[in-house]
Amino acid sequence: MTNDQHSGASSIPPYDVGGLVGQRIITTSWIATAVFAATSVAASITLGVLRWPALVVALAMFGSGCVVFLWAFAVAVGRSRTDSIGIGGLFFLAGTSPTGVQWQLLGALAVQLMVAITTASVRTFTTLAFGALAPVFGLAMSGLWGAKFGKFGPRDPRD
Numbered sequence: 001m002t003n004d005q006h007s008g009a010s011s012i013p014p015y016d017v018g019g020l021v022g023q024r025i026i027t028t029s030w031i032a033t034a035v036f037a038a039t040s041v042a043a044s045i046t047l048g049v050l051r052w053p054a055l056v057v058a059l060a061m062f063g064s065g066c067v068v069f070l071w072a073f074a075v076a077v078g079r080s081r082t083d084s085i086g087i088g089g090l091f092f093l094a095g096t097s098p099t100g101v102q103w104q105l106l107g108a109l110a111v112q113l114m115v116a117i118t119t120a121s122v123r124t125f126t127t128l129a130f131g132a133l134a135p136v137f138g139l140a141m142s143g144l145w146g147a148k149f150g151k152f153g154p155r156d157p158r159d
Helices: 023-046 051-079 087-091 099-122 127-133 135-149
Strands: none
Touching: 023 051, 023 099, 023 127, 023 135, 051 087, 051 099, 051 127, 051 135, 087 135, 099 127, 099 135, 127 135
């Protein structure tokens, strides 16, 4: 189903033609990604005292990602009374967002995953392994965007 075929039942505003809807969510995701990448790469190069900021950033992203994940889920549950919400559309924005939004949010998630895997692989058995938890934040931000702004079809009243 294309975005043009969605009708009525949702109170979600249409996509902003002049810019990206939910820009704060996208910007927050990229800022967190940049901080995570900077601290993790710096820690993997030097490993000294810089491993502690990298650990704090990774754990902060994981913790806040868990909170945002629950927030996104709560918003989606509220919308599910009128909209037919699927997991692929909610967290991976499949068919529910403009391509630019999907690329931005999933791109930030992909960078988080690459940084986490690479830095933990370079310095095995160190605090950089906690970086594997950080991508929860990227997935949660994608889910929050989908829950708040995603376009889903109307729910079948027989469900």
